[in-house]
Amino acid sequence: MASLDEQIDAFLRAIDLERGLSPNTVKAYAADLQGFANFAEEQGVTDADELDLELFRDWLWRASETGAAPATIARRAASARSFTAWLQRRGYGPDAARRLKSPKTGRSLPRVVTNDGMHGIFDHLHALAAGGDPKALRDLAIIELLYASGIRVSECCSLDLGDLDFERRTLRVMGKGSKERVAPFGAPAAEALRDWIQRGRPALAKPRSGDALFLGVRGGRVDPRSIYELTRRELEAAPGSGPSGPHALRHTAATHLLDGGADLRSVQELLGHASLGTTQIYTHVSADRLKAAYQQAHPRA
DSSP states (O other): BBBHHHHHHHHHHHHHSSSSOOHHHHHHHHHHHHHHHHHHHHHHHHHHHOOOOHHHHHHHHHHHHHOOHHHHHHHHHHHHHHHHHHHHHTTSOTTTTTTTTOOOOOOOOOOOOOHHHHHHHHHHHHHHHHOOOHHHHHHHHHHHHHHHHHOOOHHTTTGGGGEETTTTTTTEEEEEGGGEEEEEEHHHHHHHHHHHIIIIIHHHHOOOGGTTTSBBBBSSEEEEEEEHHHHHHHTTTTSSSSSOSSSHHHHHHHEEEEEETTHHHHHHHTTTTSSSSHHHHHHHHHHHHHHHHHHHHHHHH
């Protein structure tokens, strides 16, 4: 007999080593499958050989009944399918979750900050940084870079000084699945980064800082929570509604690029999306903005 908990642990070790998934993805798999193991134990199932489709369906049904979002249920179903497919390859019975269906999650349109809204944010950050405060210089450089390059918050936190190429105005990014890409940034971001590196970073740097580009107030590498708090604070005053985390700047960068004439494939490469379909949501955003402008301006709208 194969203990379910032991097989889940083995599966998590395998995907961590073999697939090169991000720590956050592995963590999500672990949370989903541990939740399933707890449910299975309640039903008297503790061995991987005893898994069947109905047990997985009951697990998802309970999640739905307790108010889990469709996206959460879809992710749990995907975790289950990956796990049982792996079990089958190792010789532990049929692929029990292969026919497990995911609910249709739909896609809500991401928040996009207007050009005027972004100008307001930068005016505020420049005013705060004018006095040379190290944290203010850092915050300006972070927001400039997130908007200029469209990188993820995790990618921003992991940047080192050597990842920047000021001559070409590019940065080297290690994205999801340990895939490396190069992203450009513009003159305003370059200026803010130079100010931070030359005037702000030395004031916060400690022996533990190493080569980290962005530092926290104690000298360690900046953490995502600090950037979430920064973007929440700055986006609160910007027009529009919706999530106010750093991903809103990624959405905004992509939409502004498309509005300015960039082709979808180039935006896909910039953002590091594996699928063009993921990038296509930004065309929906642009279409909605076009429709709103049409309704407001056209005499026969």
